[in-house]
């Protein structure tokens with residue numbers, strides 16, 4: 001659906017790795033909606049992934065950068081402004097990685113070097129890109145920055161490990177920087193808390209299939225897909241949401257406000273034999 005919601009807007013999209021990535025879907029939709037933008041990911045991801053296909057499809061230059069490296073981020077903003085011909089209107093932070101999760105270190109036996117990396121990559125990078133943009137005045141008034149989060153920032157989820165702490169920090173940075181960036185330069189900053197989604201990062205979480213099935217049964221509208229998340233990001237980048245800032249916006253089919261659903265209860269009861277269900281009544 002082409003509404004030209006982003007016509008004339010310039011953006012930077014961090015975190016498209018392959019065609020399952022949420023950032024990939026955002027890029028495709030931003031292109032459809034008339035935006036011009038650059039794509040960025042780590043040098044390794046740019047080499048190993050399929051980012052060039054997306055770059056060709058969307059006519060979007062690729063700028064390799066490690067989002068934890070301030071000099072790299074300065075380069076991303078400077079080059080993007082130059083290549084796109086002006087200041088930036090929207091930025092997507094779609095970055096997450098935990099070495100503790102990857103190396104199967106459980107939450108009560110964390111490696112603290114890994115934890116520092118988790119926080120730096122998945123949360124502090126958000127602060128770093130905002131600070132770089134703020135100092136270089138790279139984002140236009142009424143520009144919009146979105147980071148992607150997960151409900152484990154608020155509630156405990158088995159297997160989500162130190163990424164829960166990273167998401168809590170990410171959302172807090174969105175609020176803290178959102179106040180300053182809004183006050184000083186009329187730039188808005190929000191996080192979108194997305195349903196579990198089958199991507200490279202998502203499938204690294206312990207028990208991910210079960211988590212997806214559980215949240216599908218718990219959500220009255222079902223899990224939100226990566227494409228649907230892209231749609232929400234696009235509306236947040238558009239001029240239709242200019243007064244929304246400092247929010248953590250749940251995009252999860254209603255999951256975050258459900259305690260128990262009929263579908264989840266039905267599945268739960270199936271795990272008992274008939275006698276046990278009778279005694280429960």
Ligand SMILES: NC(=O)c1ccc[n+]([C@@H]2O[C@H](COP(=O)([O-])OP(=O)(O)OC[C@H]3O[C@@H](n4cnc5c(N)ncnc54)[C@H](O)[C@@H]3O)[C@@H](O)[C@H]2O)c1
Nearest residue numbers: 015017021022067094095096148149196197199200201202
């Ligand atoms: N998949 C889910 O279930 C889910 C749910 C809620 C939120 N999210 C969040 O959505 C975002 C995107 O993840 P995704 O699910 O599309 O998975 P993905 O694996 O496709 O994307 C993660 C991206 O982070 C990039 N990245 C890692 N380290 C980096 C660094 N140092 N510098 C720059 N980029 C780096 C990776 O290269 C990759 O492109 C993440 O923040 C993730 O936590 C995902």
